[in-house]
Amino acid sequence: MRLDVVTIFPDYLAPLDLSLIGKARRDGILDVHVHDLRTFTDDRHRTVDDSPLGGGAGMVMKPEPWARALEHVVDAGASQGAPVPHLIVPGPGGVPLTQALAHELAQEPWLAFACGRYEGIDERVYEHAGERMPVTIVSLGDYVLNGGEVAVLAIVEAVGRLLPGVVGNAESLVEESHEDGLLEYPVYTRPAVWADGDVVREVPPVLLSGNHGAIAAWRHEQRLERTAARRPDLLPTSATTGALADLDVR
Numbered sequence: 602m603r604l605d606v607v608t609i610f611p612d613y614l615a616p617l618d619l620s621l622i623g624k625a626r627r628d629g630i631l632d633v634h635v636h637d638l639r640t641f642t643d644d645r646h647r648t649v650d651d652s653p654l655g656g657g658a659g660m661v662m663k664p665e666p667w668a669r670a671l672e673h674v675v676d677a678g679a680s681q682g683a684p685v686p687h688l689i690v691p692g693p694g695g696v697p698l699t700q701a702l703a704h705e706l707a708q709e710p711w712l713a714f715a716c717g718r719y720e721g722i723d724e725r726v727y728e729h730a731g732e733r734m735p736v737t738i739v740s741l742g743d744y745v746l747n748g749g750e751v752a753v754l755a756i757v758e759a760v761g762r763l764l765p766g767v768v769g770n771a772e773s774l775v776e777e778s779h780e781d782g783l784l785e786y787p788v789y790t791r792p793a794v795w796a797d798g799d800v801v802r803e804v805p806p807v808l809l810s811g812n813h814g815a816i817a818a819w820r821h822e823q824r825l826e827r828t829a830a831r832r833p834d835l836l837p838t839s840a841t842t843g844a845l846a847d848l849d850v851r
């Protein structure tokens with residue numbers, strides 16, 4: 602998979618050289634290109650922003666540098682088995698990043714990311730790009746960041762780890778939070794008895810029993826309990842189920 606990232610803070614994407622994503626790049630699973638938006642300015646001050654038309658606080662990112670940058674990305678990556686990338690633009694008003702969306706994006710051969718800053722990017726950039734490639738605005742959640750770079754790091758990690766060969770043991774991707782609608786079970790390792798100062802902390806005995814059926818059952822119960830306690834919205838409510846049954850809704 603090819604990834605192109607356009608940003609005014611290229612160094613913000615340095616973490617993509619580290620850990621599993623960095624290894625995926627070295628293994629040729631990911632091909633990441635980071636572009637400095639200021640490369641595509643045409644004035645000696647390398648201006649990327651201006652005051653908002655219609656007034657208001659802050660600054661807005663100018664359209665021309667973005668149009669030039671996206672044209673460069675399309676031209677540079679044309680040999681990707683896809684003529685254009687799917688452009689992902691992080692924004693507080695986007696569709697939520699979910700595990701399902703991460704799986705969808707992991708099927709694509711080429712993603713491009715536009716990292717906005719200031720109060721956002723001139724709306725005509727989305728129109729211009731949308732006439733040339735698929736564009737999706739993606740939100741990490743209902744809070745406001747200062748720019749798109751942190752969101753891109755999160756999206757690249759969520760998508761990249763789903764690619765074959767990135768995570769050593771693919772089984773570890775299965776019983777994770779949000780993969781099958783339940784939160785993950787608690788995990789433990791040695792020592793089985795931890796002398797934490799004057800407190801002795803033991804692991805649940807079932808985990809030491811060697812009874813794999815009992816361990817699996819305990820872990821599933823833990824997932825149900827945790828989900829009910831922390832994310833009841835993820836559980837099919839009995840009331841909802843009842844109502845649907847009453848309405849005979851298929």
Ligand SMILES: Nc1cc(-c2ccc3ccn(Cc4ccccn4)c3c2)[nH]n1
Pocket residue numbers: 691692693694716717718719720721722739740741742743744745746747748749750752
């Ligand atoms: N889930 C998310 C994503 C973002 C995000 C992504 C990109 C940009 C570019 C600029 N800003 C700041 C800003 C502030 C006010 C209104 C609009 N944007 C961003 C915020 N915040 N929360």
